[in-house]
Amino acid sequence: MKTSKELNWVIDLAEQSGEILLKYSSQIESLERHHKAGQGFATQADEESERFLIKEISKVYPTDQFLAEESFFKSGKKEYSECKNGRVWFIDPLDGTNNFVNGIPYYSVCIGLVEDSVVKLGVVYNPFTGDCYFAEKGKGAYYENKLREIPMRKISKAKNLTKMSESMVSLGIISSRKLDVKSDYQKLVTMMKIIRAARKFGSAALDMCMVASGQLDAYIETSLKPWDVAAASLILTESEVIITDLDCLDYNVFKPGVFAAREPLYSEIKNFLLAEK
Numbered sequence: 001m002k003t004s005k006e007l008n009w010v011i012d013l014a015e016q017s018g019e020i021l022l023k024y025s026s027q028i029e030s031l032e033r034h035h036k037a038g039q040g041f042a043t044q045a046d047e048e049s050e051r052f053l054i055k056e057i058s059k060v061y062p063t064d065q066f067l068a069e070e071s072f073f074k075s076g077k078k079e080y081s082e083c084k085n086g087r088v089w090f091i092d093p094l095d096g097t098n099n100f101v102n103g104i105p106y107y108s109v110c111i112g113l114v115e116d117s118v119v120k121l122g123v124v125y126n127p128f129t130g131d132c133y134f135a136e137k138g139k140g141a142y143y144e145n146k147l148r149e150i151p152m153r154k155i156s157k158a159k160n161l162t163k164m165s166e167s168m169v170s171l172g173i174i175s176s177r178k179l180d181v182k183s184d185y186q187k188l189v190t191m192m193k194i195i196r197a198a199r200k201f202g203s204a205a206l207d208m209c210m211v212a213s214g215q216l217d218a219y220i221e222t223s224l225k226p227w228d229v230a231a232a233s234l235i236l237t238e239s240e241v242i243i244t245d246l247d248c249l250d251y252n253v254f255k256p257g258v259f260a261a262r263e264p265l266y267s268e269i270k271n272f273l274l275a276e277k
Contacts, residue, residue, distance in 0.1 A: 003134075003136070003142075003152075004136060006113075006121065007121055007123070007134060007136055009060075010111050010113070010121060010123050010134075011123055011125070011132060011134055013053060013056055013057070013111065014109045014111055014123045014124075014125040014132070015125060015127070015132075015146075016052065016056075017049045017052055017053055017093060017109045017125075017127075018109050018125055018126075018127025019127065020045065020048050020049045020052060021045050021049055021094060021100070021107070021109070021127050022127050022128065023045075024043070024044060024045035024048075025045075025100065025103075025105075025128070028100075028101055028103060031043045031044055031045065031101065032044050033101070041097065042069075042070050042073075042097065043094075043097065043100070043101060045093075045094055045100065046069070046070050046093050046094040046097060047070050047093075049093035049094055049109065050068050050069065050070045050071060050091060050093035053068070053089075053091050053093060053109075053111065054066055054068060054071070054089075054091070057089055061087065061089075063087075064086075064087045064088065064089060065082070065083060065086060065087065065088040065089070066088065066089050066091060067080060067083045067088055067089070067090050067091070067114075067226055067227060068089070068090075068091035068092075068093065068227060069091065069092050069093065069225065069227045070093065072227075080226060080254055083114075083226070084116070084117050084254070085116055085117075086115070086116065087113065087114075087115050088113075088114045088115075089111065089112070089113055089114075090110075090111075090112040090113075090114055090119075090226055090227045090230035090231070090253065091110065091111055091112075091227055092108075092109070092110040092205065092225075092227040092228055093109060094107055094108075094109070095107060095108045095109070095110050095124075095203045095204060095205045095206070095227075095228060096108060096202045096203035096206070098202060099201075099202040099203065104202065105126075105128035105129065106126070106128075106201050106202050106203055106206060107126065107128070107202070107203050107206075108124050108125055108126050108127075108203050108205050108206050109123075109124070109125045109127065110122075110123070110124050110125075110205045110227065110228070110230070110231045110232065111123045111231055112227075112230030112231035112233075112234065112253075114230055114253065117252060117253070117254070118137070119137065119230055119231070119233055119234040119253060120136065120137045120234075121134075121135070121136050121137070121231075121234070122134065122135050122230065122231030122232065122233070122234035122235055123231055124205045124206060124208075124209050124231050124232055124235065126203075126206060129145070129147070130145040130146055130147025130148055131143070131145055131206075131209075132144050132145065132146070133155070133209040133212065133213075133232075133235050134235070135234045135235045135238040135239075136234075136238075137234060137238070138238075139238070140154050140155075140156065140238050140239070141154070141155040141156070141212055141234075141235045141236075141238035141239040142154055142155060143155050143209075143213060155212050155213055155235070155238075155239040156239055156240055157214055157239070157240060157262060158240050158262070159262055159263055159264065160214075160217055160261065160262035160263070160264075160265045160266075161264065161265075162217050162265055163265075163268070164194060164195060164265065164268045164269055164272065165194060165195065165196065166196050167195050167196055167217035167218060167265060167269075168195070168196055168197045168198075168199060168216055168217050169191070169195050169197075169198055169199070169216065169217055169218045169219070169220060169269075170198075170199050170200055170201070170207040170208075170210070170211070170216050170218070170219045170220070170221070171188055171191065171192065171195075171198040171199070171200060171220050172188060172200070172220055172221040172222045172223070184222050184246070187273065188220070188222075191220075191269075191272065194272070199216065204221060204224055204228045204229065204232070205228060205229070205231060205232040206232075207219055208229070208232035208233070208235070208236055208258075208260060209232055209235055211236060211241055211260050211261065212232075212235050212236050212239040212241055213239075217261060217265055218259070218260060218261035218265060218266075218269055219258060219259070219260040219261070220246070220258070220259050220260075220269075221257065221258050222246065222256065222257050223256050223257070224256055224257075224258055225256075226253045226254055229253055229258060230253045233251065233253060233258075236260050240262060241260050241261065241262050242260065242261060242262065242263065242266045243258065243259070243260040244258075244259050244260075244270075245257045245258065245259065246258070246259055246273065247274075248270045248273060248274060259273065
């Protein structure tokens, strides 16, 4: 597949943003950090990465809107209503800040282009490993790694025949303090007793991309923000993964709960989730 100029440009921006993160990764002890009112914390690395992306995109698309993690929290806004129409760039400049500040090389730059609430383009890039996942709506999902000289290849798999009892799932129970509903907590605790293994690596976007690539069997999380999931959600759907909310209803990037898996595993987990209500 020949990727579009716009997608190639966004991949290049993600790589340049990744260089900013790598620069700060060698200065972790001296990084300035500030808390975001119960939403974790941000560092100089998050903020500089975001400023760079907004600046560069604005040069090309001066009338486009942005929903970017750090600037959203600084604005004091609580709603996303103004971001549901027109062209909006959903940006997480550093997905996996906790990993980053502890020197764990599992974090990513996430850039998604959303038009009228529909994701049209998505890039998720881990600057430390070079893993890059990307997709355009209707054109499939792809992976490449320039650092390891792995050429672009399509991510596509129609089915996952793994049984729920043998599945490895990225499960939101690891971040249990985010679970506001007791029933959700109990549901996921029960699920942990059924599946083969639960994993939570610390970057929602990369975990979802691991479902797309087949390294994880399913992804379930109860509390995500639009910038966490916009780019990765398109990579999932374009790689033939079903993505819904936790009620197994149609998904959109403004819903906090995510459930993703390929059939027929999707249906088996769906039956469990709905039966546990």
